[in-house]
Amino acid sequence: MNSQIRAQFPILERRVNNRPLVYFDNAATTQKPVRVIEALDRYYRQMNSNIHRGVHFLSQEATSAYEGVRQQAARFINAPDHRSIIFTRGTTESVNLVAHSFGQARLKPGSEVIVSEMEHHSNIVPWQLACERYGASLKVIPVTDSGELDLEVYKELLNPNTAIVAVTHVSNALGTVNPVKEIIFLAHRLGVPVLIDGAQAVAHLPVDVQDLGADFYCFSSHKMYGPMGIGVLYGREQLLGSLPPYQGGGEMIDRVSFEKTTYNELPFRFEAGTPNVGDAIAFSEAMHFIEELGFETLNKHEEVLLSYATDRLRELPGIRYIGEPHVRSGVISFMIRGLHPYDLGMILDKFGVAVRTGNHCAQPLMERFGIPGTVRASFSVYNTTDEIDIMIEALEKAIEMLQ
Ligand code: C6P
Numbered sequence: 590m591n592s593q594i595r596a597q598f599p600i601l602e603r604r605v606n607n608r609p610l611v612y613f614d615n616a617a618t619t620q621k622p623v624r625v626i627e628a629l630d631r632y633y634r635q636m637n638s639n640i641h642r643g644v645h646f647l648s649q650e651a652t653s654a655y656e657g658v659r660q661q662a663a664r665f666i667n668a669p670d671h672r673s674i675i676f677t678r679g680t681t682e683s684v685n686l687v688a689h690s691f692g693q694a695r696l697k698p699g700s701e702v703i704v705s706e707m708e709h710h711s712n713i714v715p716w717q718l719a720c721e722r723y724g725a726s727l728k729v730i731p732v733t734d735s736g737e738l739d740l741e742v743y744k745e746l747l748n749p750n751t752a753i754v755a756v757t758h759v760s761n762a763l764g765t766v767n768p769v770k771e772i773i774f775l776a777h778r779l780g781v782p783v784l785i786d787g788a789q790a791v792a793h794l795p796v797d798v799q800d801l802g803a804d805f806y807c808f809s810s811h812k813m814y815g816p817m818g819i820g821v822l823y824g825r826e827q828l829l830g831s832l833p834p835y836q837g838g839g840e841m842i843d844r845v846s847f848e849k850t851t852y853n854e855l856p857f858r859f860e861a862g863t864p865n866v867g868d869a870i871a872f873s874e875a876m877h878f879i880e881e882l883g884f885e886t887l888n889k890h891e892e893v894l895l896s897y898a899t900d901r902l903r904e905l906p907g908i909r910y911i912g913e914p915h916v917r918s919g920v921i922s923f924m925i926r927g928l929h930p931y932d933l934g935m936i937l938d939k940f941g942v943a944v945r946t947g948n949h950c951a952q953p954l955m956e957r958f959g960i961p962g963t964v965r966a967s968f969s970v971y972n973t974t975d976e977i978d979i980m981i982e983a984l985e986k987a988i989e990m991l992q
Contacts (some may be wrong), residue, residue, distance in 0.1 A: 591890075594882075595971045597622040608941030611976040616761050616967035617945055622878055625815055628869040640866055641840060641857075646931045647951075655866050658873045659856070665876050666806060667947060668823050672855040676864055677828075679789040679820035681711040683807035684755070686822055689785055691833035692719030692751060700725035703743070706732040706769075706957050707760045711949045716755060720786040722848045725752065728828075732957055736763040736912025743772065747779055754783045758790035760940055762965065763912030764920030764948040766794070773802045781827060781904065788812055792969075793891065793918045795884045798823050805829075810868065815875030817888040819868035822859070827853060830854045836861040887970055891919060894968040901981045906988065922949075922963040923975050925984070928991050930962045936990065937964075940983035942976075 595601050598620045603610045603979075612620060620835075632654075638647035640655050656671075658740045663671040678682045696702070702716045706729050713727075720727050728751075729741045738756070754776045759766050773783045782804035790796060792813035798806045809820040824832075834841055834852055837918050838861035843851040852858045898921055907926030914975070924930060934946030947962040955962055966980065 605941040606939050611942040611979050613966040614943045615969035619814050619969050622872040625871045626641045628874045631985045632867040632870045649844045654870050656871045662821050671825045675822040675839050675856045675859040677820045679809035683822035685711050685715045686835040688715035688719040690835050694832050695752050696723035696725040698724035701750045703728045703754040704754045707954050709824040712876040731901050731924045736765050738916045745853050750783045759787040759918050760952040762876045764917040765914035765920050770801050810872040814878050815872035816868040819872050820874050838862045864882050897974045898977045920967045922965045931989050933964050936987035937983050942983050
């Protein structure tokens with residue numbers, strides 16, 4: 590099974606520094622199966638044209654393919670309607686869109702925005718900018734020693750001034766799966782909407798935005814086997830429809846005059862300019878890939894890798910896991926006493942092993958743990974336990990060399 594899956598990812602045949610590539614940087618971006626690469630190639634060879642504008646054949650064909658992906662993305666996260674799916678460049682742009690438009694509509698002096706200490710910078714900085722603009726303030730749910738959100742403090746933070754809660758579904762630095770359904774339930778009791786950053790969740794867990802009750806849900810195609818440069822913002826239709834536009838331009842308007850412009854309906858109101866049609870169409874193949882494999886298979890495989898890696902890493906002298914959450918997905922973060930994560934990453938690279946080292950765009954979280962960064966191994970469906978053995982061997986050599 591695993592060899593059949595690996596065969597679909599041409600990049601896995603590469604050698605790096607004269608060794609077979611071991612790609613454990615899947616949380617940064619996953620590799621792409623042939624069907625995704627071919628879909629992109631096919632689009633530019635056979636279908637390329639601008640959409641929503643032309644009466645000619647190619648334009649209509651591309652429009653219908655693009656709109657078909659919107660419907661598929663809605664089904665993928667069980668959104669009630671395709672109008673609630675906005676295509677963006679990725680999670681970062683999705684959060685910025687909400688922080689901008691929701692901020693303009695709802696933030697005022699005294700408003701509070703709740704984020705958490707484990708957020709990626711993409712789910713901190715846009716809110717900081719919005720808070721600065723409207724005189725609101727940021728409140729932060731702390732992280733416990735095990736790398737989980739402190740829900741007792743969260744309950745105390747929620748109050749009538751809370752305008753919105755924005756938290757991650759899965760931590761990119763620790764792998765913690767947050768109880769987002771409960772987080773949303775608690776916010777909704779006060780009528781507070783919730784944005785979930787799903788960047789690290791969608792390739793690992795089945796997401797049902799209606800079951801979660803999410804008001805906004807953001808994700809990137811490139812972390813789920815699809816191309817870079819395309820992502821999704823799901824927004825509850827009524828809420829999204831009440832917000833002002835994010836960017837101005839073609840497609841997002843209804844009528845334009847120098848006196849007054851009126852705006853298009855959802856979803857087009859939030860998609861100004863020519864969209865990324867080719868990548869959206871290739872993204873469709875990535876969703877098919879995940880659906881055909883099924884989350885049960887994905888999860889089983891990932892659990893095997895996570896538990897094997899945790900056991901094998903424990904054999905190393907001076908190992909320290911950063912975050913040991915009860916529910917984890919995809920990611921192990923660790924340090925080795927006395928050694929800088931960057932040096933470890935450099936040596937692993939010499940052995941063909943790609944991991945990420947550093948703060949993982951989560952500086953406040955690193956500060957919380959009092960560390961400069963971690964080594965992060967993040968797994969995907971094409972990884973194997975043999976590859977984990979290669980990483981362990983490389984780490985043993987690194988320890989020998991550096992100590
Ligand atoms: N994390 C990582 O190596 P973009 O870049 O827009 O596709 O995704 C941003 C983002 C937002 N939230 C979370 C939880 C993320 O993990 C990321 C991207 C990568 O962890 C690159 S820093």
